[in-house]
Amino acid sequence: MREITLSQAVNEAIAEEMRRDPTVFLMGEDVAEAGTPFKVLSGLVEEFGTERVLDTPISEPGFVGMAVGAAMTGARPIVDLMFGDFIFLVMDQLCNQAAKTHYMSGGKLTVPMVLRTNMGATRRSAAQHSQSLQALVAHIPGLKVAMPSSAYEAKGLMKTAIRDNNPVVIFEDKLMYQDKAPVPEEEYLIPFGEAHVKRAGRDITLIGTSSMVQVAEKAAAILEAEGISAEVIDPRTIVPLDEATLIESVKKTSRAIVIDEGHQSYGVTAEIASRLNEKAFYHLDAPVLRMGAMDVPVPFSPALEDLTVPTPEQVVANARRLCAGELIHAA
């Protein structure tokens, strides 16, 4: 199978959907000729013109609000939010407007829009261009949240998001844009709420989101050499969450680590760990561990920044302790 980058996969998904459905359009800062700072959207304006690929002023609440209105009246906008950190700027439009319109109207209005943005630290971009804020939007009923872990997922989830009749937020890890993966030439969609068991295992379940799937896979390879068999699962969407697949796995392995690049406190890892505790407690041989980013603003200095995100080595160390039955209780 051919291999393409995550960036190309996103581009292909959007182009295919724009060809298929004339109501789909793109808007955001520097999405047209510039193709975004990461060049993810390069070439789209040449094919679809400036009527369907709209460069906006630097007015995030304004253009996200406009996407909501366009979506409510018969268009399917894809909004590009240049950095995930800017999500704080658009919270009212996303969480008070887009997320609630269907419910507040008693189901009469819908908001079929996609907000694509990014996440991920270790790009030396400091505290306002490095955050992973998926937990913030996952907390709000009415929004769906997808977190592709490779080019394959990025394409299939984007196509599903564009066809969904709800506001969907997609977080792409900006460090993965150049990562290649096998992506079929023929069309495919990845349904929301279906986790993917990336690697089968016996002794421990490693649940990772986005780039943390790669971290989990690297950890699993190291653990295998030590005789520990780790199962790796990618939920692919955190809203809706495929709880059943996660619970089934933990019932089999009796141990789990949840890894996500958002801050650990009150985060995605806490939510998933809590559901496992509630629904698989008597199958557990050890506490479910959370591994998120440190609860600090992301520092600039490489010497500090690299300390803030989970690494395969840390996952391995924690997995060893869980499998050895080491108590993790506080003193």
Next chain:
Amino acid sequence: MAKAKSNTEDYLRMYSQMVRIRTFEDNANQLYLSAKMPGLTHMYSGEEAVAVGICEALTDDDRITSTHRGHGHCVAKGAEFKAMFCELLGKVEGYCRGKGGSMHIADQSHGNLGANAIVGGSMGIATGSALRAKLQGSDDVTVCFFGDGATAQGLWYEVMNMAALWRLPVIYACENNGYSEYTKTEEIAAGSITARAEAFGIEAHQVDGQDVLAVNDLTRKLVARARKGEGPFFMELMTYRYHGHHVGDINREYYRSKAEEKAWRDNRDPIIRFRAHLVSEGIATEEDLDALNTAIEKDAAEAVAYALEAAYPDASEVDQHVYAA
């Protein structure tokens, strides 16, 4: 009164729609005062000429976005009393199945994109609706209602910029009732409000919001031009809210005198003024108009009685409509 070219039927419909709004609000206030309505509500009484003058210049394909003070827009855009009172009381037959209430009430089938309880929150939605019209080659126009208080929100300046850049068919209608919640507008607004729109190259008008014909005449002209791609436009409608910020805002002399309220009610009431015009021009008699009022009061009383007896949503509704299929 300003002159607007129209016929008797249009005039009587405008009169009737204004009386329907006033009557709806009087009943809503009574429901609140008699503790039959959950929560609070924000009365539109006094501002009827704004909603009616504007919405009578629109078709069902034209969209509006409304505000927390939105009952007037809802009636003016074509809603019926029964489903409105049901919504106000949280009943399942309400326009939003009881899930929106007073602050989100809207008859979506007539192009009302919803009432918004975030001040200025719908400015992006209205502008986005206009963007969709332009992208899809549709000739509908979107009117964005908001109050003077909302002109302090940054969102407005962002979307006006884009609306002007892209010549979108949107009309920003600022209902300046003199008060930003519990504060005089002159204390929160520097400079001129029309000048803010003009700074983006947007044609701006100030109009007497108590004169339904003046409002309607201006709106008709702007809507026709917006359909031809000459938008966006801005209207500042000088008006007055008779009640407090909401129905519970009773003792309000610390920010507004009773004498001022009385002066507006006695001298500038949009319904009294239009009624006098209709009679003096020989368009209707006092008896005709009394009969209209009586029919509207009866309609409202029946709708209230119906809504009071109507069913609440079933408990199974609570997690329905979070996501669309």
